[in-house]
Amino acid sequence: MFQWLFKFPRAVFARGELVFLSSWPTWALLLACLVGAAALAAVIIRQLPPGAARAHRARAAVIWLLQSALVSLLLVLLWQPALSVSQLKSQQNIVAFLIDDSRSMRLEDEGASREAEAVATLQGGVLDAVARRFQVRLYRLDQGIARIDGLKELRAEGAATHLSAGLRELAAETAGLPLGAVVLLSDGSDNGTGVDAEALAPLRERHIPVHTVGFGRERARQDVELDDVELGARALADARVAAVVRFHQYGYAGRQTRLSVRDAGKVLASMPVSLEADGTEQSQRVLFDVGAAGVKSLQFALDLLPGEENGSNNALSRLLDVDADQRSVLYVEGEPRWEYKFIRRAADDDRMLRLVSMLRTSENKIYRQNVRDPGELAQGFPTRAPELFAYQGLVIGSVEASYFTPAQQQLIRQFVDRRGGGLLLLGGRYALADGGWGAAGLADLLPTILPDAHDTFHVDPATVELTEVGADSPITRLTDDAASNIQRWKKLPYLMDYQDAGVPKAGASVLANLNADGRQMPLLVTEPYGRGRTAVLATSGTWRWQMSLPLGDPSFDTYWQQLLRWLVTDAHGPVVASVERPEIHDDGHALLAAEVRDADYELVADAAVEAHVLGPNGLAARLPMQPVWDAPGQYLLEWQAPQAGDYLTEVVATRRGQPLGRDVVYFRRLDGVAENFHTEQNRALLERIATLTGGRYWRPRELSRLADEIDLSSAGISARESRELWDMPAVLLLLLGLPMLEWLVRRLWGVV
Amino acid sequence: MKRRRAITVIGLLALSTAVWAQFGGLRSFSTPPITTDVSPTDAKHEFAWSRLRYNAAYGSDYGGYGGYFYGYGGRFSGAWSRDYPKADIVFLAALRRLTRVDARSYQQVVDLDSDDIFNYPFVYAVQVESWTFTEAQAKRLREYLLKGGFLMVDDFHGTVDWEHFLTGLRMVLPAESYPITDLSDDDEIFHVLYDIGHRIQVPGEQYVVTGRTYEKDGYVPKWRAIRDDKGRVIVAICHNMHLGDAWEWADDSEYPEEFASMAFRVGIDYVMYSMTH
Known part of the structure; x- marks a missing residue:
């Protein structure tokens, strides 16, 4: 029909360019159209009787429109319209x-x-x-x-x-x-x-x-497909890890299936999942214990439902490097307190944490615990970056800000900002505002604006409650379900003391609040800072949970282990290697990246960085990584993994022959798997x-x-040609149709 | 008739002993020499010296009250309150003076009939050869210790006292799971604040009169402990010594300073250990 009316197929109009073959300029066509329309308007207006009714004037306007359209069409045809199109030879x-x-x-x-x-x-x-x-x-x-x-x-x-x-x-x-x-x-x-x-x-x-x-x-008629699994590349041994599984389905809306996580066949987690409307992308968080150290190939799967068209797209695997390296946390405490003892006991029960502590037992004595050798912290709080940066986390208890020299305060800032460590400040007699931290140079490091007041620490009971953010936080997760977690926290025994931590800063997360003296105040506040993270816990009285809850209740230990792990998990060594995609499908193209720093955690632009790759069937390669010219300290390697299988890559960095550090990453080439998805x-x-x-x-x-x-x-090889439009049937129909339409309306309105 | 006379005699003896003790006994004091602040403000401290009030093995309740019986005796009445409260108050004064522990200046009495004891992770008990527990009390003390509480026992002497002590203790912590071991010089508990190397027997105040450092057949001081599954001391046992008396009579010119010093250093190290392990 289109081609019958317009002589050429739609594509010609889509690709062609309208041109006029006449030598007269296009502006003259526009002018002529305007003059014609104006002349017709003048004639019609002159014929209108004075004081004509509104309906009469409207009809005259319609007549003018039809006549003007006809005149304009004729004028356009005089200019010889055509389509200029390229055509293959x-x-x-x-x-x-x-x-x-x-x-x-x-x-x-x-x-x-x-x-x-x-x-x-x-x-x-x-x-x-x-x-x-x-x-x-x-x-x-x-x-x-x-x-x-x-x-x-x-x-x-x-x-x-x-x-x-x-x-x-x-x-x-x-x-x-x-x-x-x-x-x-x-x-x-x-x-x-x-x-x-x-x-x-x-x-x-x-x-x-x-x-x-x-x-x-x-779209499929009956199929459940797993779209993606969001899972970090690394975790600490014995951690409870959350993964987000995304999936969609057709044909099973309202039905239930089961999501499971397996490690070498062993079920780590299994939970029922309700399927939503067809095509809806669903996401489900699943929590599981990663167990002992090692590289895990985790399989995330949705049970196969009866009648599924594609049974190969219900499972995805992900590599997870479970780290065995113990993390060190330095805990500085200004006075003997029960909290100190019970934090230590909780950390003792976590084999991935080494809580090293220095406690001021008397005015001039410091009692050190869990030091590796007699020299560790023998001179007190570290004064050099390599000493402090050997730890991944720092906890400061009831210690005045002035206890630290300006140089040490600067070191603490660099510990968080540059080294990427975690800093936790606890409440106490000499802590937070009462310890002068609000006026100290480190105030900007804290996630709250401390009150400009004294006597903010109170040895009075305070109850706790989680915020919405805290209900789902890996720090405060006592049960997997967020709603149950909130209830669980409400049932915790009251805190022995509390402190006014002030107002949370923009960008900070309040995980828990405390209720005391008729007020609600932030209890646990966290914030990212530079490469690291900071937190304030405005109490020293959580130990009461351990003593007051029934014997064997893990709440206190779990909470403190999770909080300490949060401090240190993302505090990496001086060399951090990563791979763009831990699972490479079919093409084998691997992009390795490394960030290299020295012992002071300054970026190193002139390092020699080498990737030692071990792959399947005895494959071994030593490959230099190239520095990124506009990003000091960053090194890249593009490499083609030649065959399917698991690859271990150790990235080693040196400078002038001196070792800077090493890191290990894993990736896997999977052939033929991706083709089962998005079918x-x-x-x-x-x-x-x-x-x-x-x-x-x-x-x-x-x-x-x-x-x-x-x-x-x-x-x-193409040529441009012009295709004239004047003889389109549509033009002829218009030339006939417009006068006929005018005649018809005149007859209808009796204005012939 | 004979029986009634016997009861009357015993009653008179007991009454006269009590009066004798009240007005001096071997030694006594009527007003603690250390000033204490028992205002509500002073109650708000991190550490409270908690003295365990327990059932005496041969009594039907907690027995008498401290201050009535000093020196020998007291085994069958109010044994838990031996040296109370002066020993506690003097020790607290030393603790506050010599350490950074935010300690309350007066003592706290706790018992095993309520969960209040869980608010005091350190507890001190004396004359434990006489203690006994109901099943509920024993369970509460066991849970207290396994959750992280610390018990220091003191002032019991000789073989018979030891056996009686064990009778009560094993109601709480069975022998097969919680053996008693001797503490050595290297044990951390003697090095938290003070490095205590050469330990001497600390006698009670009776030393001033008798010149003996021992009581009954407790010739050799026994520094012993029960540990949890992580090797941490949860019960510190001071057998054949009387640290409480040493604190109580530390300000007596006739009581030797070396005993008092040893008692303070041991007591402070034990408190420090309980707050760090």
Whole structure:
């Protein structure tokens, strides 16, 4: 119908540019139209009787509009309108057909596999129609492209689909050839690095349109698919870790399934999950104990439900490096207190924590506990960075700010800001505002603005309650369920004392409040600071939980172990290595990064950094990492993992032969797994590729017009031609229709 | 008739003994020489010296009250309050003077009939050869110790006292799980604040009269302990010595200073240990 009315297909109008073949200027056309309309208006107004009714004037306006439209149309035709379009020269251009040959194309949607449907579509006249005007090249596409002689060579056995890589390869292979267009037949199930404008740049620069043809259902009928698992790369041994599992489903809304976490077959966690509406992306937090140190390959899985179309997309694995290195916390206490004793006992029960303490027992004596050797802290609080930075966490109890020299205060700041350590200040007679911390140089380090007052510490009972943030915090989590956690905290015995910690700063998180003396005040407040973190706990009376709760109740120990672990977990050594993706799918491309610092935790730009890679089947490689020129202390390595399996990489940094530090990261290459996921047709991706390149997204049944559309391309060898529009049937209809319409309305209104 | 006469004689003897004790006995004082502040403000301190009031093995209740019986005796009546309250008050004065412990200046009496004891993680008991517990009391004391409480026992002497002490103790902590061990010079409990190397027997005030450092057949001082599963001392046992008397009579010119000093240093180290381990 469109082509009948307008003489040319829609694509010609979409790609063409409107031009006027007349030598008269376009502005003259506009002027003529305006003059014509004005003249008609003057004539009509003159014919209107004085004091004509409003309805009369409105009808006259309609008549004027119709006459003006007719005049304007005639004037436009006088200027000879046409469409200027680029058209490929026949038989001088190549059209490349890229056919997705990955395993997802084996999936059957309507009784036939996607691959079979693609082949049938091409053989149903599409290839012949294109071949009549262009040279045709066929390519198989999976992780790259490979030219094929015929469709029979397609096997649908590719372990992955990397659309972006395939299109880049095609652009490179046809760099010197007149490539007029690309036709990509795929389900869009890309598991490479994604497709964006940058990936398509080589084709876009040559104005080569990519026409995409989508195969496969755009949504499954009955399937549960695990989309992603958010899990940190590292954890401390014996930690309770939270992972967020994202998934969606079709066909099972309202049903229940079970989410489980397994380590080498051993179930670490299992919980029921209610499935929401079809297509809704759900997320579920799951908590589990990581257990002993070592690299864990954790499997997150949703139980298979009856009738699922795809049984291979219900599970994902993640690597977790469970760290065995004990973390050291320095606890400085200004007076013997019960809190000190019970904190020590809680830390003693956590083998991952080494709580080293220095306690002022009398005015001139310091009692040290848990020191590694007689020299540790023998001179009191450290005065040099390497001594203090050997710890990952710092707890300051009932100690006046002035107990620390200005240099030591500066060191504490650097400990948090530069070294990335955790600082916890406790309440007490000589703590917080009563200890002069509000006026000290370290006040900005604290997560609260301390009150400008004295006697803020009170040996009076105070009850505690969690905030919403605290209900779900790994520090204050006594039970996994947030609502139960709030109730559990409400039932904790009262604190023996409390302190007014002031007002939380913007950006700080209040995890718990205390109620005392008819007021509510912040009890536990945390805040990130620089590379580290700080916290205030405005009491020294939590020990009462241990003594007052029933024997064996773990609340006190759990709370303190979690708080101390929070202080130190993210305080890394001087060399921190990371890998962009711990699980690399199919392509084997690994991007390793390292941040290198010296003993003072200053960034080192001139280090020699080497990655020692150990892989499957005895693979071993020593690879230098390159410094990033605009980011001092950062080093990168791009590497191709040659085969599927687990890889251990030790990053070693030295400077002028002196060791700076080392770190170990793990990653895994998984081949053929990604292809099981996102198996619905990714139409959005295919449409984006087409839009970005000037092509079009097609359904298979629409492909009969493909050859015509391909014809209109400015890529390859093409010529620009003008297609006149004056003889369009639509124009003739307008020329006849407008006067007839005017006559009709005149008859209707009796104004003939 | 004979029986009634016997009871009358015993009653008169007991009454005269009480009066004798009240007006001096071997030694006594009527007003503690140390000034204490018992105002509500002074109650708000980190540390309170807690004296355990327990049932006497041969009595039906807690027995008498401190200050009535001094020196020998007291085994069958109010044994828990021996040297009370002067010993406690003098010791607290030393603790406040010599350490940074925020201690209340007067003592606290705790018993095992309520959970209030859990607010006082250090507890001191004397003449423990006479103690006994109901099942509920024993359970509460066991839980107290296993949660982190610390018990110091003092002032019992000789073999018979030891056996009686064990009878009560084993109601709380069974022998197979909680053996009693001797403390050595190297034990941390003797080095928290003061390094106590050469330990001497600390006699009670009776030394002034008798010149003996021992009582009954307790010739050798026994510094002993019960530990928890982490090796931390939870019960410190001062057998064949009387630290309480040494604190109480520290200001008596006739009581040797070396005994008082040893008692203070040991007591302070024990308190410090209880607050650090």
